[in-house]
Amino acid sequence: xxxxxxxxxxxxxxxxxxxxxxxxxxxxxxLYSFVFMNKRAEGILYDNIIYAFLFILFFMLMFxxxxxxQDGATFWEDFYAKEISLMINRAEPGMEIxxxxxxxxxIAIKNGKSYREIISIDNVNNRVSVSVRNxxxxxxxxxxxxxxxxxxxxxxxxxxxxxxxxxxxKERQREIPQV
Amino acid sequence: MKFLKFNCxxxxxxxxxxxxxxxxxxxIAGGLVGGAYAFFGKGYEFRQYDSQVLFEEARxxxxxxxxxxxGFAENKDLFFEKCDLSKTVLEDGDHLVYVKRISDGxxxxxxxxxxxxxxxxxxxxxxxxxxxxxxRTIRGYExxxxxxxxxxxxxx
Numbered sequence: 001x002x003x004x005x006x007x008x009x010x011x012x013x014x015x016x017x018x019x020x021x022x023x024x025x026x027x028x029x030x031l032y033s034f035v036f037m038n039k040r041a042e043g044i045l046y047d048n049i050i051y052a053f054l055f056i057l058f059f060m061l062m063f064x065x066x067x068x069x070q071d072g073a074t075f076w077e078d079f080y081a082k083e084i085s086l087m088i089n090r091a092e093p094g095m096e097i098x099x100x101x102x103x104x105x106x107i108a109i110k111n112g113k114s115y116r117e118i119i120s121i122d123n124v125n126n127r128v129s130v131s132v133r134n135x136x137x138x139x140x141x142x143x144x145x146x147x148x149x150x151x152x153x154x155x156x157x158x159x160x161x162x163x164x165x166x167x168x169x170k171e172r173q174r175e176i177p178q179v
Numbered sequence: 180m181k182f183l184k185f186n187c188x189x190x191x192x193x194x195x196x197x198x199x200x201x202x203x204x205x206x207i208a209g210g211l212v213g214g215a216y217a218f219f220g221k222g223y224e225f226r227q228y229d230s231q232v233l234f235e236e237a238r239x240x241x242x243x244x245x246x247x248x249x250g251f252a253e254n255k256d257l258f259f260e261k262c263d264l265s266k267t268v269l270e271d272g273d274h275l276v277y278v279k280r281i282s283d284g285x286x287x288x289x290x291x292x293x294x295x296x297x298x299x300x301x302x303x304x305x306x307x308x309x310x311x312x313x314x315r316t317i318r319g320y321e322x323x324x325x326x327x328x329x330x331x332x333x334x335x
Contacts, residue, residue: 051197058204062211075222078330082225089232117335126265131335139333140225143233143274145265171263 071107077130077138080104084119084128084165085142093146093171098164101153105163108132115155119165121148147172226311229326233269234313236262237276237324247280252287259289273328275310279321294325 080101087097105115111133120129126145131137151167240262246252251261259266266289269276275294278287291310297303298312310325 047197051200055200055204058208062208065211079223081330082223082228086225086228086232089236126268129333129335131333135334137333137335138330140330141265141268141271141273141328143265143268144236145259145263 071110073107073111073132074138076103076107077132078140080119081128081130081138081140084130085140088128088142088146088148088169089144091144091146091169093169095169096166097169098166100163101165102163104130104132105153105155115153115163118153119151121151121167123147145172146170223330225330226307226326226328229328230311230313230324233274233276233326234315234322234324236264237278238317238322240264241278241320246278246287247285252278252285255289258287271328273310273326275312275323275325277321277323281316281319281321290325294327295323297327298323298325 080099080103084099087099091097101119104118108115108118108131113132113134118130118132120131121127122129122139125141126143127139127141129137129139147170149168149170151165153163153165155163240246240258244251244261246258246261251257256266258264259269268274269289272291275290275292275298276288277290277292277295279285294310294312297309298314300309303309303311307329308327310327312323312325314324315322
């Protein structure tokens with residue numbers, strides 16, 4: 001017949017009390033460590049935060065760089081900005097020039113940009129800007145002091161493979177200084 | 180309970196590991212940049228064309244207007260007007276048009292005068308910040324025309 005031994009019961013209570021005490025101490029120390037961190041632990045935490053920050057920054061920069069070269073977008077922007085500025089520098093007033101910009105149109109449409117916005121002319125600062133990406137582009141200066149009028153991008157047959165940039169050259173209106 | 184105590188001695192190992200990761204990142208970046216560079220090349224070199232066209236425009240304009248004999252050379256604004264050239268672009272620090280009449284040593288220039296020196300540097304082709312130039316002596320006139328203009332990234 002089994003019956004409760006008082007001595008065993010007391011012993012059991014004491015053991016349980018000591019284990020609870022251990023658990024309470026574990027919880028207390030853990031909370032204390034988080035709330036009142038010591039300097040050494042804090043240092044390691046900051047190291048890890050800085051490391052994570054640098055890591056994210058690095059990959060953001062790499063991502064930006066790689067997306068810039070997507071489909072050769074950067075190269076074609078550079079190429080057309082310079083070639084169009086060359087045409088303007090070689091042109092005479094009264095000319096109308098049409099340039100095939102199919103490569104640009106294909107990339108721009110792929111990037112979700114309207115083909116009408118891929119090339120713009122700044123007559124104040126004499127710059128040609130080409131952009132086939134949203135938010136970024138490439139610009140190049142032309143030194144001939146002409147006004148570029150009626151610049152437009154046209155797709156005659158409705159397909160991106162026959163896209164043309166058309167513009168007219170006009171003499172700039174100004175007063176000639178006296179000698 | 181030892182695991183609850185932060186181990187100070189681990190700092191050295193952690194620090195060394197950081198440099199290992201950093202080195203790895205540099206290697207990956209180097210590989211990507213090298214690959215892109217190998218595929219796309221140096222970009223579209225245009226300084227030589229720019230200076231060539233500018234030289235031809237300026238030379239024809241000088242011949243047409245007889246600048247030195249008419250006394251136009253003293254007035255830079257007149258040069259821009261007569262030649263239909265943009266003052267904004269030519270004086271942006273990336274161009275030089277230099278003409279010297281050898282007989283009397285009379286000079287005319289617009290842009291960066293120091294390009295006369297930089298045009299003679301051997302690093303021109305590799306360093307895109309240096310100008311590529313046209314240097315000619317034609318019918319008693321010494322010409323130095325240079326351009327270091329590169330495309331700019333703009334936000335749209």
